[in-house]
Amino acid sequence: MITGAASGIGRALAQRLSRERMHLVLADVDRRPLRELASSLPGALAVPTDVSRMRDVEMLAAKAYARFGRVHLLCNNAGVAEYGAVWEVSLRRWQRVLGVNLWGTVHGCLAFVPRMIAQGGAAHVVNTASMAGLVTPPLAGAYSASKHAVVALSEALVQDLALRGARVGVSVLCPGWVATALASSAPGAADRMMRSLISRGLPPEAVADRTVRAVRAGEFYVLTHPEMAPAVRRRADEILAGRAPGMLRLPRSRAASR
Ligand SMILES: NC(=O)c1ccc[n+]([C@@H]2O[C@H](COP(=O)([O-])OP(=O)(O)OC[C@H]3O[C@@H](n4cnc5c(N)ncnc54)[C@H](O)[C@@H]3O)[C@@H](O)[C@H]2O)c1
Structure with missing residues (x-):
């Protein structure tokens, strides 16, 4: 089960998991590319x-279970970008980015996790957060708030499932820049530099490969850009020292600097 499957990371995951011979349920708000992708992958079910x-x-969960009876892998991946100073992003835009990135993930957990526990056997949830869920760049407060919340939700989820003895694993995917259509989902002026960093980021196929390996290995935090790790360490140091965050400039990814 993959949300945000019609483009970018979700699409690459669908193609990768199809090669693993998994049965796919693909969800997206963008109907045409969703239908086109599903028709190119044997047996995939598209649910707008x-x-x-x-x-x-x-409804999506009801359809997935009616068709296949079990869901072994849930990828809460749909997301949109947002850009701007905290007070300059309008209330509607705050609601939109939290609605898709955070509430979308909450909805996925509420609809699927009880069914995944009840079906018995091993299963796994992958929530797509971001490096912006582990560190906080300037001019991305709304997006970052949504992604920090997805990280926190995932950290709680893995512990809650362990407490209940459920055989459902959890991973939280925290990529840096990935070359997808994400920048075009930011309404209005997505920063030119952000567009350029995204367009020269890692190929989504590499992120899909990394995710499949992480699920197999049962890794929780899935980092795709090791060159951004010092920024995470610096944030932990700042928290413990009581310092305000120093201005964060995430390095261009390796793929981007080629
Ligand atoms: N591209 C990056 O640099 C990057 C970095 C870190 C995290 N991410 C995260 O990766 C995830 C996938 O994004 P992507 O980079 O592949 O971007 P993308 O824009 O290529 O794909 C996102 C997909 O989500 C869908 N979507 C948007 N709103 C939706 C909704 N309300 N319901 C269902 N589907 C919806 C879009 O139609 C699109 O097909 C997102 O959660 C994003 O925040 C991306």
Whole structure:
């Protein structure tokens, strides 16, 4: 089960998991590319879904279980970008980015996790957060808040499932720049530099490969850009020292600097 499957990382995951011979349920709000992708992958079921609406995600779960009876891998991946100073992003835009990135993930967990526990056997949830969920760049407060929340939700989820003895694993995917259409989902002026960093980021196929390896190995935090690790360490040091965050400039990814 993959949300945000019609483009970028979700699409690459769908193609990768199809090669693993998994049966796929693909969800996205963008119907045409979703249908085209599903028709190119044997046996894939496309379900147009707006993950920010609980009713849509509940319908999605009902359809997935009616068709396949079990879900072994849930990828809460749909997301949108947002750019701007905290006070300059309008209330509607705050609601949009939290609605898709955070509430979409919450809806996925509410609709699928109880069913995944009840079906018995091993299963796994992958939540797509971001490096912006581990560190906080300037001019991305709304996006970063949504992704920090996805990291926190995932950290709680893995512990809650362990407490209940459920055989459902969790990974939280925290990529740096990935070459996808994400920048075009930021309404208005997505920063030129952000667009350029994304367009020269890692290929989404590399992120899909890394994710599949992480699920197999049962890794929780899935980092794709090791060159950004010092920024995470610096944040932990700043928290413990009570210092305000120093201005963060995430390095260009290796792929980007080629
Ligand atoms: N590209 C990057 O640099 C990068 C970095 C870190 C994290 N991420 C995260 O990766 C995930 C995938 O993004 P991507 O980079 O592949 O971008 P993308 O724009 O190529 O793909 C995102 C997909 O999500 C879909 N979507 C948007 N709103 C939706 C909704 N309400 N319901 C259902 N589907 C919806 C879009 O239609 C699109 O197909 C997102 O959560 C994003 O925040 C991306």
